Amino acid sequence: MSETPASETSGSETSGSEPAQAGTIAFLGLGHMGGPMAINLVRAGYSVTGFDPVPAALETARAHGITTADTAIEAVAGAAVVLTMLPSGKHLLDAYRGTGGQPGLLDIAPPGSLFLDCSTINVDEAREAADLAVAAGHRAVDAPVSGGVVGAEAGTLTFMVGALPEDFEAVKPLLEVMGKRVVHCGEHGAGQAAKICNNMILGVSMIAVSEAFVLGEKLGLTHQALFDVASAASGQCWALTTNCPVPGPVPTSPANRDYQPGFAGALMAKDLKLALNALESTGVAARLGPLASEIYDNFAAEGGAGRDFSGIITDIRDKSGH
Numbered sequence: 001m002s003e004t005p006a007s008e009t010s011g012s013e014t015s016g017s018e019p020a021q022a023g024t025i026a027f028l029g030l031g032h033m034g035g036p037m038a039i040n041l042v043r044a045g046y047s048v049t050g051f052d053p054v055p056a057a058l059e060t061a062r063a064h065g066i067t068t069a070d071t072a073i074e075a076v077a078g079a080a081v082v083l084t085m086l087p088s089g090k091h092l093l094d095a096y097r098g099t100g101g102q103p104g105l106l107d108i109a110p111p112g113s114l115f116l117d118c119s120t121i122n123v124d125e126a127r128e129a130a131d132l133a134v135a136a137g138h139r140a141v142d143a144p145v146s147g148g149v150v151g152a153e154a155g156t157l158t159f160m161v162g163a164l165p166e167d168f169e170a171v172k173p174l175l176e177v178m179g180k181r182v183v184h185c186g187e188h189g190a191g192q193a194a195k196i197c198n199n200m201i202l203g204v205s206m207i208a209v210s211e212a213f214v215l216g217e218k219l220g221l222t223h224q225a226l227f228d229v230a231s232a233a234s235g236q237c238w239a240l241t242t243n244c245p246v247p248g249p250v251p252t253s254p255a256n257r258d259y260q261p262g263f264a265g266a267l268m269a270k271d272l273k274l275a276l277n278a279l280e281s282t283g284v285a286a287r288l289g290p291l292a293s294e295i296y297d298n299f300a301a302e303g304g305a306g307r308d309f310s311g312i313i314t315d316i317r318d319k320s321g322h
Helices: 034-043 055-063 072-076 089-097 123-135 148-154 165-178 190-218 223-230 265-282 288-304 309-319
Strands: 007-010 024-028 047-051 081-084 114-117 139-142 157-162 179-186
Touching (some): 024 034, 024 072, 034 047, 089 123, 123 139, 139 165, 148 157, 165 179, 190 223, 265 288
Parallel strands (some): 024 047, 024 081, 157 179
């Protein structure tokens, strides 16, 4: 990772850049996250051409003023910025390079285009994608997000950015439209590194909070009593005070909606797998990260994939004979 110091900017502190300076933005991946992000760009005055393989996503995009293309290649032709929100690193690398003898996005985009990837992928894949983009005469930024669908719709996402300083400054106005907080974490791959480290903390802490509540139940504590103590003591954390895994203490938490996500268990399992890959490749002697990955893999496979990740408490409770 680069030794470039982390820097930060808030969405409320815009750089003053005019929308026209960005040129046309090709937005590839208009799903639950990408769709609202693209809509916010259009509302801010940017010209967006979008593509998604799902017809319903294209229909929604068109209804909100986004120009749609029949293919990703068509969307990218003539674009100044190519923004991707794709399921995996393989999808991204295949799109960049092209498959089956077809040209890739790097071949089609005008020289010097800025490739902005907001997917959550392996750090090594993010660095490989950036290397490919730079070798093809383009600029590259990795900027995975945190904040979920609610944050995407409200324009309050957090972006963790890996980029050269000049490219970070160039892309910052776009990110400030879609997010509330933009953090420059270092050079290529640093955004992905920050994302997986953060989500490893989140996954481990949610398991710990859930285990504590189940233990409290066994010991006769009410949920409110434990919350009142831990939320004001050394056990305080985001998993407790914002995404509390039991209904009641935090009315806005998914536990009050039968664990409708939020942040789905399948996504937590994916992010922890990325963290596990990074742990293994760097030789870090971690124990809780790998165990959290195993726990969420099982949770997703056993019916928790579409539930909020805080629903892990139900799995712990069931296995505790509760």
